Amino acid sequence: MTTAQIGIYGLGTMGSALALNLAEQGIDVAVTNREPERIAQFMEDSGDLSAHLRPHETLADFVAGLQVPRVVLFMIPSGQPMDEMIEWIVPLLDRGDTIIDAGNADFHDTRRRAAALAEQELHFVGMGMSGGEQGARHGPSMMVGGSDHSWRQLSPILRRIAARFNDQPCVAHLGRDGAGHFVKTVHNGIEYADMQMISEVYGLMRNGLGRPPHEIGDVFDGWNDGPLASYLIEITARILHSIDPETGHPMLDVIKDSAGQKGTGRWTVIEALRLGQSASTIEAAVGARSWSSEKDTRQIAEETLGGARLGLDLSVQSLADALMAARILAHAQGFRVLTAASREHDWQLDLARIAEIWRAGCIIRSALLDDxxxxxxxxxxxxxxxxxxxxxxxxxxxxxxxxxxxSAAVHSGHAVPALSAALAWYDTMRQGYGTANVIQAQRDVFGRHGFERLGQGGEFHGPWWD
Structure with a gap:
Protein backbone atom coordinates (compact mmCIF):
# COMPACT_ATOMS: atom_id res chain seq x y z
CA MET A 1 0.00 0.00 0.00
CA THR A 2 1.39 3.41 -1.01
CA THR A 3 1.75 6.10 1.61
CA ALA A 4 -0.83 8.89 1.64
CA GLN A 5 -0.21 12.61 1.15
CA ILE A 6 -2.65 13.56 3.91
CA GLY A 7 -4.61 11.79 6.62
CA ILE A 8 -8.17 12.53 7.76
CA TYR A 9 -9.28 11.50 11.22
CA GLY A 10 -13.05 11.67 11.64
CA LEU A 11 -15.43 10.22 9.05
CA GLY A 12 -18.59 12.03 10.01
CA THR A 13 -20.52 14.06 7.45
CA MET A 14 -17.84 16.69 6.91
CA GLY A 15 -14.79 14.45 7.21
CA SER A 16 -16.20 11.93 4.75
CA ALA A 17 -17.09 14.63 2.25
CA LEU A 18 -13.64 16.20 2.47
CA ALA A 19 -11.90 12.83 2.04
CA LEU A 20 -13.91 12.16 -1.12
CA ASN A 21 -13.08 15.63 -2.44
CA LEU A 22 -9.38 14.95 -1.96
CA ALA A 23 -9.66 11.52 -3.54
CA GLU A 24 -11.52 12.94 -6.53
CA GLN A 25 -8.58 15.27 -7.11
CA GLY A 26 -6.25 12.26 -7.28
CA ILE A 27 -4.79 12.80 -3.81
CA ASP A 28 -4.07 9.68 -1.78
CA VAL A 29 -5.78 9.98 1.61
CA ALA A 30 -5.32 7.91 4.75
CA VAL A 31 -8.59 7.69 6.68
CA THR A 32 -9.56 6.49 10.12
CA ASN A 33 -12.26 7.00 12.69
CA ARG A 34 -12.74 6.62 16.41
CA GLU A 35 -15.42 3.98 15.77
CA PRO A 36 -13.71 1.51 13.38
CA GLU A 37 -17.00 0.11 12.04
CA ARG A 38 -17.61 3.41 10.25
CA ILE A 39 -14.45 2.93 8.15
CA ALA A 40 -15.67 -0.14 6.25
CA GLN A 41 -19.01 1.49 5.46
CA PHE A 42 -17.29 4.63 4.23
CA MET A 43 -15.02 2.62 1.94
CA GLU A 44 -17.99 0.73 0.55
CA ASP A 45 -19.86 3.98 -0.13
CA SER A 46 -16.84 5.56 -1.84
CA GLY A 47 -17.13 3.56 -5.05
CA ASP A 48 -14.32 4.14 -7.55
CA LEU A 49 -12.81 6.86 -5.35
CA SER A 50 -11.76 4.17 -2.89
CA ALA A 51 -8.70 3.67 -5.11
CA HIS A 52 -7.24 6.82 -3.53
CA LEU A 53 -8.36 6.04 0.02
CA ARG A 54 -6.17 4.18 2.53
CA PRO A 55 -8.23 2.87 5.47
CA HIS A 56 -6.62 2.20 8.87
CA GLU A 57 -8.24 0.87 12.01
CA THR A 58 -5.59 1.99 14.50
CA LEU A 59 -4.07 5.40 15.08
CA ALA A 60 -0.55 3.97 14.86
CA ASP A 61 -1.19 2.39 11.46
CA PHE A 62 -2.86 5.59 10.29
CA VAL A 63 0.20 7.69 11.15
CA ALA A 64 2.57 5.09 9.69
CA GLY A 65 0.68 5.27 6.40
CA LEU A 66 1.48 8.95 5.84
CA GLN A 67 4.25 10.53 3.81
CA VAL A 68 6.89 12.36 5.85
CA PRO A 69 6.62 15.15 6.91
CA ARG A 70 3.13 14.08 7.87
CA VAL A 71 -0.10 16.05 7.54
CA VAL A 72 -2.98 14.95 9.76
CA LEU A 73 -6.34 16.69 9.46
CA PHE A 74 -8.86 16.29 12.26
CA MET A 75 -12.55 16.75 11.52
CA ILE A 76 -13.96 16.18 14.99
CA PRO A 77 -15.89 18.23 17.58
CA SER A 78 -13.95 21.19 18.97
CA GLY A 79 -12.82 21.60 22.55
CA GLN A 80 -11.85 18.68 24.74
CA PRO A 81 -12.03 16.02 21.97
CA MET A 82 -9.35 17.90 20.04
CA ASP A 83 -7.09 18.19 23.08
CA GLU A 84 -7.47 14.45 23.71
CA MET A 85 -6.57 13.58 20.13
CA ILE A 86 -3.48 15.79 20.24
CA GLU A 87 -2.38 14.01 23.41
CA TRP A 88 -2.81 10.61 21.76
CA ILE A 89 -1.23 11.37 18.39
CA VAL A 90 1.77 13.54 19.31
CA PRO A 91 3.87 10.59 20.59
CA LEU A 92 3.48 9.01 17.13
CA LEU A 93 4.65 12.10 15.22
CA ASP A 94 8.07 13.52 14.41
CA ARG A 95 9.23 17.11 14.36
CA GLY A 96 8.15 18.93 11.24
CA ASP A 97 4.79 17.13 11.09
CA THR A 98 1.58 19.15 10.87
CA ILE A 99 -1.73 18.77 12.69
CA ILE A 100 -4.79 20.52 11.23
CA ASP A 101 -7.94 21.32 13.18
CA ALA A 102 -10.58 21.92 10.49
CA GLY A 103 -13.52 22.27 12.88
CA ASN A 104 -15.20 25.37 14.26
CA ALA A 105 -12.73 25.94 17.08
CA ASP A 106 -12.33 28.80 19.52
CA PHE A 107 -9.29 30.69 18.21
CA HIS A 108 -7.96 31.06 21.76
CA ASP A 109 -7.67 27.25 21.91
CA THR A 110 -5.94 27.27 18.54
CA ARG A 111 -3.36 29.80 19.70
CA ARG A 112 -2.72 27.76 22.85
CA ARG A 113 -2.29 24.53 20.93
CA ALA A 114 -0.05 26.11 18.31
CA ALA A 115 2.27 27.50 20.98
CA ALA A 116 2.43 24.21 22.88
CA LEU A 117 3.15 22.11 19.79
CA ALA A 118 5.75 24.57 18.50
CA GLU A 119 7.81 23.74 21.59
CA GLN A 120 7.93 20.16 20.27
CA GLU A 121 8.76 21.39 16.75
CA LEU A 122 5.34 20.35 15.48
CA HIS A 123 3.10 22.61 13.41
CA PHE A 124 -0.52 23.25 14.31
CA VAL A 125 -2.92 24.72 11.75
CA GLY A 126 -6.32 26.14 12.59
CA MET A 127 -8.27 25.96 9.36
CA GLY A 128 -11.69 27.53 9.09
CA MET A 129 -13.77 25.80 6.46
CA SER A 130 -17.12 26.98 5.15
CA GLY A 131 -19.66 25.56 2.78
CA GLY A 132 -21.24 22.73 4.75
CA GLU A 133 -21.30 19.18 3.44
CA GLN A 134 -21.61 20.22 -0.22
CA GLY A 135 -18.70 22.61 0.14
CA ALA A 136 -16.49 20.00 1.75
CA ARG A 137 -17.38 17.53 -0.99
CA HIS A 138 -17.11 19.77 -4.06
CA GLY A 139 -15.06 22.81 -2.98
CA PRO A 140 -15.07 24.71 0.31
CA SER A 141 -13.82 28.16 1.16
CA MET A 142 -10.85 27.70 3.49
CA MET A 143 -9.23 30.14 5.90
CA VAL A 144 -5.82 28.92 7.00
CA GLY A 145 -3.92 30.00 10.09
CA GLY A 146 -0.49 28.60 10.90
CA SER A 147 3.21 28.75 10.13
CA ASP A 148 4.66 29.60 6.73
CA HIS A 149 6.15 26.08 6.69
CA SER A 150 2.70 24.55 7.07
CA TRP A 151 1.25 26.70 4.31
CA ARG A 152 4.01 25.73 1.88
CA GLN A 153 3.26 22.11 2.61
CA LEU A 154 -0.53 22.42 2.46
CA SER A 155 -0.99 24.94 -0.32
CA PRO A 156 -0.68 22.52 -3.29
CA ILE A 157 -3.29 20.23 -1.72
CA LEU A 158 -5.75 22.87 -0.51
CA ARG A 159 -5.69 24.83 -3.74
CA ARG A 160 -6.78 21.70 -5.63
CA ILE A 161 -9.82 21.02 -3.46
CA ALA A 162 -10.97 24.61 -2.82
CA ALA A 163 -13.99 26.28 -4.36
CA ARG A 164 -13.08 28.47 -7.29
CA PHE A 165 -14.18 31.98 -8.26
CA ASN A 166 -13.13 33.13 -11.73
CA ASP A 167 -10.83 30.11 -11.70
CA GLN A 168 -9.05 31.31 -8.56
CA PRO A 169 -9.06 28.97 -5.51
CA CYS A 170 -10.94 30.29 -2.50
CA VAL A 171 -8.26 29.48 0.05
CA ALA A 172 -5.61 31.67 1.66
CA HIS A 173 -3.01 31.70 4.39
CA LEU A 174 -4.27 34.51 6.61
CA GLY A 175 -1.73 34.58 9.41
CA ARG A 176 -0.19 32.60 12.23
CA ASP A 177 -1.79 30.52 15.01
CA GLY A 178 -5.50 31.38 15.40
CA ALA A 179 -5.94 33.73 12.44
CA GLY A 180 -7.82 31.22 10.28
CA HIS A 181 -10.21 30.15 12.99
CA PHE A 182 -10.87 33.75 14.00
CA VAL A 183 -11.72 34.76 10.43
CA LYS A 184 -14.06 31.77 10.20
CA THR A 185 -15.70 32.85 13.46
CA VAL A 186 -16.39 36.33 12.08
CA HIS A 187 -17.60 34.76 8.82
CA ASN A 188 -20.15 32.87 10.87
CA GLY A 189 -21.10 36.02 12.75
CA ILE A 190 -21.85 37.80 9.46
CA GLU A 191 -23.76 34.68 8.44
CA TYR A 192 -25.93 35.00 11.58
CA ALA A 193 -26.69 38.64 10.76
CA ASP A 194 -27.46 37.90 7.10
CA MET A 195 -29.81 35.05 7.98
CA GLN A 196 -31.60 37.17 10.58
CA MET A 197 -32.06 40.09 8.21
CA ILE A 198 -33.47 37.80 5.54
CA SER A 199 -35.87 36.28 8.06
CA GLU A 200 -36.96 39.76 9.19
CA VAL A 201 -37.73 40.82 5.62
CA TYR A 202 -39.61 37.54 5.09
CA GLY A 203 -41.59 38.27 8.27
CA LEU A 204 -42.56 41.74 7.07
CA MET A 205 -43.81 40.32 3.77
CA ARG A 206 -45.62 37.40 5.40
CA ASN A 207 -47.02 39.02 8.55
CA GLY A 208 -47.07 42.67 7.50
CA LEU A 209 -48.07 42.47 3.84
CA GLY A 210 -49.98 39.19 4.13
CA ARG A 211 -48.23 37.47 1.24
CA PRO A 212 -48.15 33.64 1.05
CA PRO A 213 -44.80 31.82 1.01
CA HIS A 214 -44.79 30.98 -2.70
CA GLU A 215 -45.25 34.64 -3.65
CA ILE A 216 -42.43 35.66 -1.31
CA GLY A 217 -40.35 32.89 -2.89
CA ASP A 218 -40.93 34.47 -6.30
CA VAL A 219 -39.67 37.78 -4.90
CA PHE A 220 -36.52 36.13 -3.55
CA ASP A 221 -35.97 34.40 -6.89
CA GLY A 222 -36.04 37.80 -8.55
CA TRP A 223 -33.65 39.25 -5.99
CA ASN A 224 -31.21 36.44 -6.65
CA ASP A 225 -30.85 37.67 -10.23
CA GLY A 226 -29.75 41.13 -9.10
CA PRO A 227 -27.49 42.94 -6.61
CA LEU A 228 -28.80 40.85 -3.69
CA ALA A 229 -27.66 37.61 -5.34
CA SER A 230 -26.27 35.24 -2.74
CA TYR A 231 -26.36 31.65 -1.60
CA LEU A 232 -28.64 32.52 1.32
CA ILE A 233 -31.12 34.38 -0.90
CA GLU A 234 -31.08 31.43 -3.31
CA ILE A 235 -31.82 28.78 -0.69
CA THR A 236 -34.44 30.99 0.98
CA ALA A 237 -36.34 31.13 -2.31
CA ARG A 238 -36.13 27.34 -2.52
CA ILE A 239 -37.39 27.00 1.05
CA LEU A 240 -40.32 29.34 0.39
CA HIS A 241 -41.40 27.29 -2.63
CA SER A 242 -41.16 23.95 -0.80
CA ILE A 243 -44.28 21.99 0.18
CA ASP A 244 -44.52 19.57 3.11
CA PRO A 245 -45.23 16.13 1.59
CA GLU A 246 -47.11 15.03 4.72
CA THR A 247 -49.61 17.89 4.97
CA GLY A 248 -49.50 19.68 1.63
CA HIS A 249 -48.87 22.94 3.47
CA PRO A 250 -45.94 25.27 2.80
CA MET A 251 -42.90 23.68 4.41
CA LEU A 252 -42.17 26.78 6.46
CA ASP A 253 -45.58 26.58 8.10
CA VAL A 254 -44.77 23.24 9.75
CA ILE A 255 -41.33 24.22 11.06
CA LYS A 256 -41.22 25.41 14.67
CA ASP A 257 -40.02 29.00 14.85
CA SER A 258 -37.18 28.24 17.26
CA ALA A 259 -33.65 28.62 15.86
CA GLY A 260 -30.62 26.72 17.12
CA GLN A 261 -27.04 27.94 17.34
CA LYS A 262 -23.66 26.32 17.96
CA GLY A 263 -21.83 29.30 19.41
CA THR A 264 -19.76 30.92 16.65
CA GLY A 265 -22.04 33.93 16.38
CA ARG A 266 -21.84 34.39 20.14
CA TRP A 267 -18.04 34.08 19.97
CA THR A 268 -17.96 36.90 17.41
CA VAL A 269 -19.92 39.19 19.71
CA ILE A 270 -17.76 38.30 22.72
CA GLU A 271 -14.54 38.96 20.85
CA ALA A 272 -15.88 42.19 19.40
CA LEU A 273 -16.57 43.45 22.91
CA ARG A 274 -13.17 42.29 24.15
CA LEU A 275 -11.57 44.27 21.34
CA GLY A 276 -13.56 47.40 22.20
CA GLN A 277 -15.70 47.06 19.08
CA SER A 278 -19.39 46.61 18.46
CA ALA A 279 -20.94 44.07 16.16
CA SER A 280 -24.48 45.18 16.94
CA THR A 281 -26.08 43.54 13.91
CA ILE A 282 -24.50 40.19 14.83
CA GLU A 283 -25.41 40.67 18.48
CA ALA A 284 -29.01 41.34 17.43
CA ALA A 285 -29.03 38.13 15.41
CA VAL A 286 -27.64 36.10 18.31
CA GLY A 287 -30.20 37.64 20.66
CA ALA A 288 -33.04 36.94 18.24
CA ARG A 289 -32.11 33.26 18.09
CA SER A 290 -32.10 33.10 21.87
CA TRP A 291 -35.51 34.79 22.07
CA SER A 292 -36.86 32.43 19.41
CA SER A 293 -36.25 29.48 21.74
CA GLU A 294 -38.77 30.97 24.21
CA LYS A 295 -41.79 30.05 22.09
CA ASP A 296 -44.10 29.23 25.01
CA THR A 297 -43.37 32.58 26.63
CA ARG A 298 -43.85 34.40 23.35
CA GLN A 299 -47.23 32.80 22.77
CA ILE A 300 -48.41 33.80 26.24
CA ALA A 301 -47.07 37.31 25.70
CA GLU A 302 -48.92 37.65 22.39
CA GLU A 303 -52.19 36.81 24.16
CA THR A 304 -51.44 39.31 26.94
CA LEU A 305 -49.69 42.13 25.08
CA GLY A 306 -50.99 41.74 21.55
CA GLY A 307 -49.01 40.97 18.42
CA ALA A 308 -47.92 42.86 15.31
CA ARG A 309 -50.45 44.28 12.85
CA LEU A 310 -51.07 43.55 9.17
CA GLY A 311 -51.35 46.38 6.73
CA LEU A 312 -47.79 47.55 6.12
CA ASP A 313 -47.44 49.87 3.16
CA LEU A 314 -44.07 48.79 1.79
CA SER A 315 -42.96 48.05 -1.76
CA VAL A 316 -40.82 45.08 -2.74
CA GLN A 317 -38.17 47.53 -3.96
CA SER A 318 -38.05 49.25 -0.57
CA LEU A 319 -37.56 45.91 1.14
CA ALA A 320 -34.82 44.97 -1.31
CA ASP A 321 -32.97 48.25 -0.81
CA ALA A 322 -33.35 48.02 2.97
CA LEU A 323 -31.91 44.52 2.96
CA MET A 324 -29.00 45.64 0.80
CA ALA A 325 -28.17 48.55 3.12
CA ALA A 326 -28.36 46.37 6.22
CA ARG A 327 -26.21 43.64 4.68
CA ILE A 328 -23.52 46.16 3.76
CA LEU A 329 -23.51 47.49 7.32
CA ALA A 330 -23.32 44.00 8.84
CA HIS A 331 -20.34 43.17 6.63
CA ALA A 332 -18.72 46.48 7.57
CA GLN A 333 -19.04 45.65 11.27
CA GLY A 334 -17.59 42.18 10.71
CA PHE A 335 -14.57 43.57 8.89
CA ARG A 336 -14.04 46.13 11.66
CA VAL A 337 -13.79 43.25 14.12
CA LEU A 338 -11.26 41.54 11.84
CA THR A 339 -9.22 44.75 11.70
CA ALA A 340 -9.19 45.11 15.48
CA ALA A 341 -8.16 41.48 15.99
CA SER A 342 -5.44 41.76 13.36
CA ARG A 343 -3.92 44.66 15.28
CA GLU A 344 -4.32 42.97 18.64
CA HIS A 345 -2.67 39.71 17.57
CA ASP A 346 -0.33 41.06 14.87
CA TRP A 347 -1.87 38.91 12.15
CA GLN A 348 -1.72 41.49 9.34
CA LEU A 349 -4.98 40.21 7.87
CA ASP A 350 -5.54 40.99 4.20
CA LEU A 351 -9.18 42.12 4.22
CA ALA A 352 -9.48 42.20 0.43
CA ARG A 353 -8.22 38.63 0.18
CA ILE A 354 -10.64 37.50 2.87
CA ALA A 355 -13.54 38.97 0.91
CA GLU A 356 -12.24 37.24 -2.22
CA ILE A 357 -12.07 33.76 -0.71
CA TRP A 358 -15.62 34.19 0.61
CA ARG A 359 -17.00 34.68 -2.93
CA ALA A 360 -17.41 30.93 -3.58
CA GLY A 361 -17.79 27.79 -1.52
CA CYS A 362 -18.92 29.46 1.69
CA ILE A 363 -22.34 30.16 3.16
CA ILE A 364 -22.15 33.97 2.87
CA ARG A 365 -20.97 33.98 -0.75
CA SER A 366 -22.69 36.82 -2.56
CA ALA A 367 -22.38 39.42 -5.29
CA LEU A 368 -21.79 42.00 -2.55
CA LEU A 369 -18.39 40.53 -1.76
CA ASP A 370 -17.09 41.64 -5.17
CA ASP A 371 -17.71 45.22 -4.09
CA SER A 407 -40.05 52.92 10.74
CA ALA A 408 -43.01 51.04 9.27
CA ALA A 409 -42.09 47.87 11.17
CA VAL A 410 -41.72 49.67 14.50
CA HIS A 411 -44.99 51.56 13.98
CA SER A 412 -46.87 48.28 13.42
CA GLY A 413 -45.10 46.30 16.14
CA HIS A 414 -42.98 44.02 13.94
CA ALA A 415 -39.65 42.98 15.44
CA VAL A 416 -36.68 43.83 13.21
CA PRO A 417 -33.74 43.73 15.65
CA ALA A 418 -30.99 43.27 13.06
CA LEU A 419 -32.33 45.78 10.54
CA SER A 420 -32.80 48.41 13.25
CA ALA A 421 -29.36 47.70 14.75
CA ALA A 422 -27.77 48.27 11.35
CA LEU A 423 -29.55 51.59 10.97
CA ALA A 424 -28.66 52.75 14.49
CA TRP A 425 -24.97 51.99 13.91
CA TYR A 426 -24.98 53.81 10.57
CA ASP A 427 -26.55 56.90 12.14
CA THR A 428 -24.14 56.80 15.07
CA MET A 429 -21.12 56.69 12.78
CA ARG A 430 -22.45 59.67 10.79
CA GLN A 431 -22.43 61.94 13.85
CA GLY A 432 -19.17 63.85 14.05
CA TYR A 433 -20.31 65.33 17.33
CA GLY A 434 -22.30 62.91 19.47
CA THR A 435 -23.63 62.67 23.02
CA ALA A 436 -20.87 60.73 24.79
CA ASN A 437 -19.79 63.98 26.48
CA VAL A 438 -22.78 63.56 28.80
CA ILE A 439 -21.60 60.08 29.73
CA GLN A 440 -18.06 61.28 30.41
CA ALA A 441 -19.42 64.06 32.61
CA GLN A 442 -21.55 61.56 34.53
CA ARG A 443 -18.53 59.27 35.00
CA ASP A 444 -16.51 62.16 36.31
CA VAL A 445 -19.27 63.13 38.78
CA PHE A 446 -19.66 59.73 40.40
CA GLY A 447 -16.18 58.31 39.95
CA ARG A 448 -13.79 61.17 39.14
CA HIS A 449 -12.82 59.30 35.95
CA GLY A 450 -11.89 62.54 34.23
CA PHE A 451 -12.43 63.65 30.66
CA GLU A 452 -10.64 65.25 27.73
CA ARG A 453 -11.40 68.82 26.71
CA LEU A 454 -11.94 69.60 23.04
CA GLY A 455 -8.67 70.61 21.46
CA GLN A 456 -6.61 70.05 24.63
CA GLY A 457 -4.46 67.19 25.84
CA GLY A 458 -4.46 65.77 29.34
CA GLU A 459 -7.19 64.80 31.79
CA PHE A 460 -9.62 67.23 33.36
CA HIS A 461 -12.36 67.29 36.01
CA GLY A 462 -15.52 69.35 36.06
CA PRO A 463 -16.72 71.89 38.66
CA TRP A 464 -19.47 69.55 39.79
CA TRP A 465 -19.04 70.10 43.50
CA ASP A 466 -17.51 73.58 43.59
Missing part, protein backbone atom coordinates in the same frame (compact mmCIF):
# COMPACT_ATOMS: atom_id res chain seq x y z
CA UNK A 372 -16.24 44.59 -0.63
CA UNK A 373 -13.04 43.15 -2.11
CA UNK A 374 -12.73 46.02 -4.58
CA UNK A 375 -13.23 48.55 -1.80
CA UNK A 376 -10.47 47.09 0.35
CA UNK A 377 -8.11 46.78 -2.62
CA UNK A 378 -8.58 50.50 -3.22
CA UNK A 379 -7.94 51.32 0.43
CA UNK A 380 -11.05 53.02 1.84
CA UNK A 381 -10.68 56.20 3.84
CA UNK A 382 -9.66 55.46 7.45
CA UNK A 383 -9.82 51.76 6.53
CA UNK A 384 -13.62 51.86 6.87
CA UNK A 385 -15.71 49.93 4.37
CA UNK A 386 -18.60 52.38 4.70
CA UNK A 387 -16.28 55.22 3.62
CA UNK A 388 -15.23 53.58 0.35
CA UNK A 389 -16.70 55.79 -2.39
CA UNK A 390 -18.68 53.07 -4.16
CA UNK A 391 -20.00 51.66 -0.89
CA UNK A 392 -20.91 55.09 0.50
CA UNK A 393 -22.75 55.84 -2.73
CA UNK A 394 -24.75 52.64 -2.53
CA UNK A 395 -25.61 53.31 1.10
CA UNK A 396 -26.82 56.79 0.18
CA UNK A 397 -29.21 55.18 -2.29
CA UNK A 398 -30.39 52.34 -0.03
CA UNK A 399 -30.45 53.73 3.53
CA UNK A 400 -33.63 55.81 2.92
CA UNK A 401 -35.43 52.53 2.25
CA UNK A 402 -33.94 51.04 5.42
CA UNK A 403 -35.37 54.00 7.35
CA UNK A 404 -38.74 53.50 5.71
CA UNK A 405 -38.82 49.78 6.46
CA UNK A 406 -37.63 50.06 10.05
Missing amino acids: VAAAFHAGPRAGELILAPAVAERLALCVPALREVV
